[in-house]
Amino acid sequence: MSLQLVWSNEQEQFEIGGEWIGLLENILQKAGEAEGVEDGEVALTFVDNERIHELNMEYRGIDRPTDVLSFAMNESLEDEPDIIYELEEGEELEEVPNILGDIIISVERAQEQADEYGHSLKRELGFLFVHGFLHLLGYDHQDAASEAEMMGKQEAVLAQVGLTR
Template sequence: MSLSVVWNNEQEQFEISDSLIALLESILQKAGEAEGINSGEVDLTFVDNERIHELNREYRGIDRPTDVLSFAMNESAEDEPEIIYELEEGETLEDVPEVLGDIIISVPRAQEQALEYGHSLERELGFLFVHGFLHLLGYDHQDEASEAEMMSKQEHVLAQVGLTR
């Protein structure tokens, strides 16, 4: 089994190309290798600013749009129902990929940030994706040291796939 991306496009402003998905899959492989994660599934959804604003308000209590949200499957809230997976006929537990979590990216926000930082949209989407992936693994950036650690890991992965500033 390997790391895989299952993606969904819920926005209409930007066409999600096969080459972009291939790039993000490559980023996922490199980030997984760096973290010692060699199997699992990441669900990625591209949304607009309105949708990410709703999700940010609902799940984080922050009433504004953001660029990326991550929801790790290994975290659970007290009142959250247990997830039960029903196996298909002939399927075994070894056939079921471990879902690491969901990453939601606002494409319009990524476009704005790419212009602001003077780099490509692909680089910005790659940055947001690896950033979200690290959050799924439990990394955070609440203080300078943890932010520096995350930034270093992100830049290392992006350099491996040629997405430098």
């Protein structure tokens, strides 16, 4: 098993091609290696500012578009009941993928930020993707120390794939 990227494009302003997806798959592998995550599935959806604005309002109560949202699936299961499966004779248990979560990126906002920061859309999408991936693993940036830690991890992964500033 390895890390798998499942993606969809729900915006029409920017074409998302194989080169972009190949780069993001490479970023996923590098970030996974750095964090000791060997297998799992990450769902990535590309949207526009209107859609991410709706999601940001619905899930975070923030009435504006943002660049990336992450929804982790492997949060604490301490309060979850144990589920016991009984197999019928001859039935085999199917392997269920380790779904890490969903990352949603506004490509429109990513382009705005790439222009603002003076780098490519490719670099901005890579940054937002690895940022979202780290959120799926439980990283956050609520204070200066945790923000510096996340930034260092993001830049290290991006350097490995040639997306430096």
